[in-house]
Amino acid sequence: MAEPPLAIDSLHLRLAAANGLIRRRRSIKPEQMSDEAVDPMIVGNILENANWAPTHGMTQPWRFKIYEEDGREKLAEALQRIYRETTPKSGFKQDKYEGIRSKIFAAPVVIVICLARQESGVIPEVEEVAAVACAVQNMHLTASAVGLAAYWSSPAFVYTDEMKAFLRLKKGDLCLGLFYLGWPKDKENWPKGTRSPIQEKLEWFE
Numbered sequence: 001m002a003e004p005p006l007a008i009d010s011l012h013l014r015l016a017a018a019n020g021l022i023r024r025r026r027s028i029k030p031e032q033m034s035d036e037a038v039d040p041m042i043v044g045n046i047l048e049n050a051n052w053a054p055t056h057g058m059t060q061p062w063r064f065k066i067y068e069e070d071g072r073e074k075l076a077e078a079l080q081r082i083y084r085e086t087t088p089k090s091g092f093k094q095d096k097y098e099g100i101r102s103k104i105f106a107a108p109v110v111i112v113i114c115l116a117r118q119e120s121g122v123i124p125e126v127e128e129v130a131a132v133a134c135a136v137q138n139m140h141l142t143a144s145a146v147g148l149a150a151y152w153s154s155p156a157f158v159y160t161d162e163m164k165a166f167l168r169l170k171k172g173d174l175c176l177g178l179f180y181l182g183w184p185k186d187k188e189n190w191p192k193g194t195r196s197p198i199q200e201k202l203e204w205f206e
């Protein structure tokens, strides 16, 4: 049955709810997360909502590898090794190398964002990347809705063959980064965001 038309107040309430959710979403880095565990029910909801992203041709290309607790050891080890192997000696930074590990252990949940490419290749890769990004946005919005800190990180080495080999990705599949999740250390001061005005990014044709 069709929903009844919205009364003006409930229209404004619904808009306010959407605006609040979208505009309050912030990237909060693992260094600002506490080690308080995240309830598996919440992680489950976050992943389930990822699955409701739009997808051209219903390819549903998003794939996630979730590292928690001791599982993070395997990820930290691999990321440090891959950073070392894929960075020219001149660009290697010891503090970055050590930071990789401390970031992984600063977040109770680390989700590796992957893309499973259709063998047919019918849907252009750019659209599959867009669908995965929509899935990540769903995760990020769900996290923000409950006050969880989240952060999409994409260090250069996530795009390397070494990273794909570690994740056992198939030819054509991609890794698009790491999604860190945890409770913010400071729950009282949610960070403020900034954007230049939308008017600067619009062209109207009437």
Ligand SMILES: Cc1cc2nc3c(=O)[nH]c(=O)nc-3n(C[C@H](O)[C@H](O)[C@H](O)COP(=O)(O)O)c2cc1C
Pocket: 025, 026, 027, 028, 152, 153, 154, 155, 177, 193, 194
């Ligand atoms: C695809 C993607 C990759 C990102 N990778 C990084 C990253 O590697 N390092 C980083 O500091 N932020 C990264 N970010 C997060 C942005 O820095 C962040 O969204 C931006 O600063 C705006 O802040 P907000 O998310 O709080 O609005 C990434 C965001 C997206 C969408």
